[in-house]
Amino acid sequence: MEFQVGRGAFAEAVGWAARALPSKSPVPVLGGLLLEADAGRLTASGFDFETAARIGTDAETSGSGRVLVLGRRLLDICRVLPEGAVRCALEGTRFTVEAGGTEFGLSTLPLDEYPPLPSPPAPYGVVDAAGFADAVGQVAVAAGRDDTLPALTGVQLRLEGEEMTVSALDRYRYAVRKLPWKPEAGADGEAVEALLPARRLLDVARSLARCGSVRIGLDPSAPGGGLVGFEGGRMRSVVRRLDGRLPGYGSLFELTGAAVAEVECGALAEAVRRVSVVAEANSPVRLDFSATDGSVRVRAGYGDDVAAQRLPAALTGAEEVTVAFRPAYLLDALNSFEGPVLRMELLGAGQRALLSAAGAGAEDVTAHRHLLMSVKQLV
Structure with a gap:
């Protein structure tokens, strides 16, 4: 040789x-x-x-x-x-x-x-490589790290018609991103789901981001333990699926009666990053929204060791709303959004909060949404 x-x-x-x-x-x-x-x-x-x-x-x-x-x-x-x-x-x-x-x-x-290499499954459809990498990156931050709950360490791909839904969750957050994709001529259009290890899928998606398009191969009749193939240019990768599937998010994302706040995403992320330096491990960052002042006060810490910053914010549906989140979880969510303005649907302390890009409707095929649980104990 x-x-x-x-x-x-x-x-x-x-x-x-x-x-x-x-x-x-x-x-x-x-x-x-x-x-x-x-x-x-x-x-x-x-x-x-x-x-x-x-x-x-x-x-x-x-x-x-x-x-x-x-x-x-x-x-x-x-x-x-x-x-x-x-x-x-x-x-x-x-x-x-x-x-x-x-x-x-x-x-x-x-x-x-050396074991024989697995054969890639038959092609099932094609997706834009850069868009796929962005989508996986946006939701993978919500995947769990606890290997005793393997299904929660995965990112789920749902393929239905000409729409792909990418989702991940742990016990405190649930991220979902939709994007268009083109199924192969032989695909029947029925919904197909595949749960893949988040870290492996993220690595593959980022590596193929410059390939123009990614061809995805899978066997729809293999609900668990099967393989999913990814091919872009000269590069091919095969990833073994995780057993199980993620629960549906439809009812979780319906926040009836929620107040709605809009704030500049980058400014809020920087404020959270700044004030959380005084927060003890696992202590929350508190957000006080006020319709009267048209602002949000970002606060962290206890007693004399505190930090706070006020930012412009619009609030509708309530005069005041206070929520608090783990700083790392909130920053993961904020950093996953690309738009300048963030929309937050808020039910209050200890309840769900749904984050999305301002102006993105629920039927937007490229919509990215991130659900967070607010902590009950406020700062």
């Missing part, structure tokens, strides 16, 4: 495939990257039983073959390679990487112990 490839293309291929490497694994061969060279093509793959990443690139191949090498070691080598052509060869059990007069040698891992 011997091939030559440009440094940039080689580093990109290794970097993409390395995304599927486990941080720790009791199976040593899963720490390896599979390199395959044949007929002017180099393919790099990584796999950890939950995610597979694969990418192909043009290369000058003077000898075909396959080799399994330590992935993170090869990734470190790619970062320090000098510019120019990279020449790689397999000599017995030693894999060499040479560029610009610098040569590295790597021992190889046993190929016969």
Whole structure:
């Protein structure tokens, strides 16, 4: 096995495939990257039983073959390679990487112990790559981190007709984003749901953001334990689905009788970030909205250790409303919005609050909404 490839293309291929490497694994061969060279093509793959990443690139191949090498070691080598052509060869059990007069040698891992890579499921539809990355990024902040509740650590994709709904929740928040997508001709239009690990999906979506479009593949008849494939340009990734599904959000997002506040999103985020420096761990940030003053007072802390800032805000449906949130949760929500003005539907302390971009209606196909639970105990 011997091939030559440009440094940039080689580093990109290794970097993409390395995304599927486990941080720790009791199976040593899963720490390896599979390199395959044949007929002017180099393919790099990584796999950890939950995610597979694969990418192909043009290369000058003077000898075909396959080799399994330590992935993170090869990734470190790619970062320090000098510019120019990279020449790689397999000599017995030693894999060499040479560029610009610098040569590295790597021992190889046993190929016969490496598990077969999963086959990607059949294409089901196409979505705009940048819009998909934005949507996953906006809702993934609401996914739980508690591995004892695996379903809550996922992001759910719901595909129905020409609309995709991306959603995530933990026990205190629920984020939803809708965006258009184009199903394949063979898709029947029935609603299909797939729950995927949030961190893995976020990594895949961001990596494919510049590909123009992402082709999604899945088997609608596999409700759990199946695979979802993502393909953009030369890059492909397969992610194993989580068992279960997220509860519906329809009734949760209906806040009958709520007061409505509108405030500049960026200014509110900066105020929350500023005043929360005096807040103790898990203590809330309080928001006092006043229709009379046309303002919101952002306050945190107890006793003499307090901080406060007042911002312009419009309030309708009540003279005054006070709510309080965990600072980290509130900042996650505020930072997920791209519009300049935030709309907040408020029921009061200890109750639900629904955040959305001002001017976005409930039927807006690109609507992003984030539900937060206000804490009962105010500052």
